[in-house]
Amino acid sequence: MIRARQLGRRFGDKRVLAGIDFAVRPGDFVLVTGPNGSGKTTLLRLCAGLAAPTSGELELELDRAEIGFLGHEPLVYRELTALENLDLFGRLYRVPERRERIGMLLERFGLWEDRCERAGAFSRGMLQRLALCRTLLHEPTLLLLDEPFNALDQEGAALLERELAELRAERTFLVATHEPERLGALASGRLALA
Amino acid sequence: MSYLVDVATLARKDLRLELRARDTVPAMLLFVVSALVIFHFALPEESSGPAAVGLLWIAILFTALLGLGRAFMAEREQGLLDGLVLAPCDRSAIWLGKTLSTLVFLLLVEAIALPAFALFFDGSRIGPAAIAGVLLADLGIATVGTLLAAMASASRARELLLPLLFLPVVIPLLVGGVGAAVEPDPARYLGFLGLYDLIFAILSWASFEYVVTE
Amino acid sequence: MTSAEKYVTAAYLVFLAVVLVYVVIFATKVSRLDRELAELTALAKGTGGRQPAAKPPVRECGPVEGAAERPVREADQGKGSGETGRFPQLPGGPGATSARQPGNSPEGERLG
Amino acid sequence: MSTWSRNNGALALSAAATCLLVGGTALAFLWVPQDADQGFSQKIFYLHVPVALTAYACFAWGAWKAWRLLSRRQDRYDLESYTAVHMGIIFGVLTLVTGSIWAKISWGVWWTWSERQLVLFLILFLFYSAYFMLRYSVAPGPARANMSAVYALFGVVLIPVSFLAIRLAGTLLHPNPVINRDGPQMSASMFGVFCVCLAGMLALAAALYRTELTGKRLDARLRELRELLA
Numbered sequence: 153m154i155r156a157r158q159l160g161r162r163f164g165d166k167r168v169l170a171g172i173d174f175a176v177r178p179g180d181f182v183l184v185t186g187p188n189g190s191g192k193t194t195l196l197r198l199c200a201g202l203a204a205p206t207s208g209e210l211e212l213e214l215d216r217a218e219i220g221f222l223g224h225e226p227l228v229y230r231e232l233t234a235l236e237n238l239d240l241f242g243r244l245y246r247v248p249e250r251r252e253r254i255g256m257l258l259e260r261f262g263l264w265e266d267r268c269e270r271a272g273a274f275s276r277g278m279l280q281r282l283a284l285c286r287t288l289l290h291e292p293t294l295l296l297l298d299e300p301f302n303a304l305d306q307e308g309a310a311l312l313e314r315e316l317a318e319l320r321a322e323r324t325f326l327v328a329t330h331e332p333e334r335l336g337a338l339a340s341g342r343l344a345l346a
Numbered sequence: 347m348s349y350l351v352d353v354a355t356l357a358r359k360d361l362r363l364e365l366r367a368r369d370t371v372p373a374m375l376l377f378v379v380s381a382l383v384i385f386h387f388a389l390p391e392e393s394s395g396p397a398a399v400g401l402l403w404i405a406i407l408f409t410a411l412l413g414l415g416r417a418f419m420a421e422r423e424q425g426l427l428d429g430l431v432l433a434p435c436d437r438s439a440i441w442l443g444k445t446l447s448t449l450v451f452l453l454l455v456e457a458i459a460l461p462a463f464a465l466f467f468d469g470s471r472i473g474p475a476a477i478a479g480v481l482l483a484d485l486g487i488a489t490v491g492t493l494l495a496a497m498a499s500a501s502r503a504r505e506l507l508l509p510l511l512f513l514p515v516v517i518p519l520l521v522g523g524v525g526a527a528v529e530p531d532p533a534r535y536l537g538f539l540g541l542y543d544l545i546f547a548i549l550s551w552a553s554f555e556y557v558v559t560e
Numbered sequence: 561m562t563s564a565e566k567y568v569t570a571a572y573l574v575f576l577a578v579v580l581v582y583v584v585i586f587a588t589k590v591s592r593l594d595r596e597l598a599e600l601t602a603l604a605k606g607t608g609g610r611q612p613a614a615k616p617p618v619r620e621c622g623p624v625e626g627a628a629e630r631p632v633r634e635a636d637q638g639k640g641s642g643e644t645g646r647f648p649q650l651p652g653g654p655g656a657t658s659a660r661q662p663g664n665s666p667e668g669e670r671l672g
Numbered sequence: 673m674s675t676w677s678r679n680n681g682a683l684a685l686s687a688a689a690t691c692l693l694v695g696g697t698a699l700a701f702l703w704v705p706q707d708a709d710q711g712f713s714q715k716i717f718y719l720h721v722p723v724a725l726t727a728y729a730c731f732a733w734g735a736w737k738a739w740r741l742l743s744r745r746q747d748r749y750d751l752e753s754y755t756a757v758h759m760g761i762i763f764g765v766l767t768l769v770t771g772s773i774w775a776k777i778s779w780g781v782w783w784t785w786s787e788r789q790l791v792l793f794l795i796l797f798l799f800y801s802a803y804f805m806l807r808y809s810v811a812p813g814p815a816r817a818n819m820s821a822v823y824a825l826f827g828v829v830l831i832p833v834s835f836l837a838i839r840l841a842g843t844l845l846h847p848n849p850v851i852n853r854d855g856p857q858m859s860a861s862m863f864g865v866f867c868v869c870l871a872g873m874l875a876l877a878a879a880l881y882r883t884e885l886t887g888k889r890l891d892a893r894l895r896e897l898r899e900l901l902a
Contacts, residue, residue: 204560204814217434227429231366243355244433501809514799518837553822560814564713571773
């Protein structure tokens with residue numbers, strides 16, 4: 153699904169990624185680990201097509217509609233309500249039965265009561281949950297999650313683990329995380345960046 | 347057809363954001379009226395002659411600059427451009443959606459600015475040709491301005507950079523607009539404005555993808 | 561010299577001046593490059609052998625470079641000598657099957 | 673292009689530039705008959721117009737490289753487009769200076785809005801200075817390359833549009849435009865010398881472009897080397 157040969161990315165003079173070779177086949181659950189600044193986020197942005205590699209090649213057999221990306225930023229408009237945000241992205245991704253799917257996701261992530269609340273009024277954890285709803289909204293086949301657990305409370309983390317376990321069977325994952333042992337059971341491979 | 351749906355979705359999103367925050371249009375309105383008042387005091391004897399139209403156009407251009415400065419504010423501050431770029435829609439739909447919303451803001455502001463100009467200065471200058479000139483120039487301002495706003499928002503000094511990028515490019519619009527209002531036969535100027543809009547709309551539409559992606 | 565002649569000669573002199581200024585600026589650039597190259601060759605001689613690079617002398621951050629010297633990261637250690645960067649070996653996680661693509665170079669276990 | 677042919681290319685070009693320019697100027701001052709109505713001051717024509725045309729050529733070359741960058745996706749074109757635009761703005765400034773000297777000779781004023789070429793170069797100078805402001809305020813990388821390329825393409829489209837606008841503005845600002853010599857009628861010999869000067873100027877621009885490009889590539893390679901060794 154994703155194949156990288158000698159992938160590299162440099163920001164000005166700083167070389168963040170150099171000579172990375174990896175392949176992710178459909179159905180894999182690859183963990184990307186490494187200290188801060190090792191380029192985990194850059195790698196995910198490269199796979200999502202948000203950044204272009206400055207050296208090496210990256211092949212991606214999916215088009216943008218099948219990729220779900222969760223970054224450090226929740227990527228939701230603070231001025232719009234949770235419902236409006238998901239409705240906006242639902243239309244852009246042309247999600248069938250948009251309303252039901254949004255309702256189900258908000259319900260599942262415990263945001264149903266605050267659905268008419270401005271996203272700006274959400275706490276950091278609630279924003280992370282809303283971002284997860286946005287990422288899973290269009291049922292992407294490839295999920296790129298960048299430290300999905302940060303800012304989630306106990307209940308949120310449990311919700312996410314259940315969700316990931318459920319989707320593990322028919323989805324492909326590339327997850328950057330600091331606690332690989334939490335997802336160790338699900339992982340089918342690991343890419344350690346130094 | 348779905349391209350237009352995306353454009354409508356994005357434009358509605360911008361309009362809803364503006365309705366919710368209500369910060370761009372009021373600011374542009376106050377700015378244009380205060381600019382006209384300042385021009386009156388700055389150039390007292392000019393306020394009757396053809397130069398008065400020039401003052402109107404300077405006010406319109408800088409108000410547009412103010413509005414464009416805020417065009418990609420939400421996207422840049424919350425990093426939302428990534429969200430839009432990730433969506434499967436054509437990237438130029440983002441540009442067209444933003445252009446339409448900017449155009450709506452500009453027209454709203456001019457709906458107040460033109461009567462105010464007629465009130466403060468002499469109303470005889472605002473004929474149908476002048477209004478047609480303003481509308482055609484708005485098209486050009488919105489199309490090119492949105493692309494340049496996207497460019498400027500990617501840089502560190504975005505408030506500084508946008509005027510530098512914007513002003514040289516809109517000089518032809520200024521010439522066409524003022525000409526349409528002052529000259530006895532405005533047809534040539536309106537034609538030139540139309541030509542400008544056509545050329546730069548196509549160029550901006552085609553090149554927006556490269557401005558927001560790598 | 562009529563005023564016209566004065567101005568025309570002035571124009572050509574301005575043209576010549578601009579070209580000369582350009583050459584001077586380019587000369588300073590070349591000399592900076594030369595100094596940098598000398599510095600790098602010294603650096604290369606210093607770490608020619610396999611022993612890890614001694615901490616390079618702290619350079620004052622020239623306005624052009626700007627990037628402060630960062631200690632060499634372990635993974636980049638093998639970079640200079642033409643090998644691809646190798647990653648620290650990780651104890652194979654329980655049940656962690658390798659997502660390695662076939663025919664991967666044996667010396668570095670990319671994955672798993 | 674191998675480095676061998678690149679270095680020799682620059683050498684050959686600068687050699688051609690020097691002899692063409694020196695030859696052209698010598699011919700212009702010594703051999704060519706003086707212009708009937710303008711007399712000696714017409715001599716500046718052999719400098720001002722070639723510099724202006726070379727500036728246009730550099731901007732066009734920068735836009736062509738920008739187009740290649742957007743279509744071919746190779747980042748070496750970014751450096752070439754940047755150098756070409758840099759050349760263009762140097763010759764643009766030269767055009768403004770020699771143009772204002774020409775205005776001083778012909779009409780006794782350092783600046784005149786009726787000389788269309790001059791006004792166009794003023795607008796282009798503003799436009800392309802913003803090009804460098806844009807490059808300096810965006811972090812280096814593929815994003816900056818794309819934006820600079822799009823901006824360079826805008827620039828080359830802006831040239832005819834602005835020229836048209838200035839012509840329209842001409843009738844607007846002062847109804848009786850001063851007679852403007854778009855292209856003065858030249859005798860065969862004058863035109864011949866003019867072409868020599870133009871060729872010399874173009875060769876000079878190409879030589880400077882080539883050397884500056886090599887300088888910039890050297891910079892990039894050195895940075896890479898520093899990184900490997902550091």
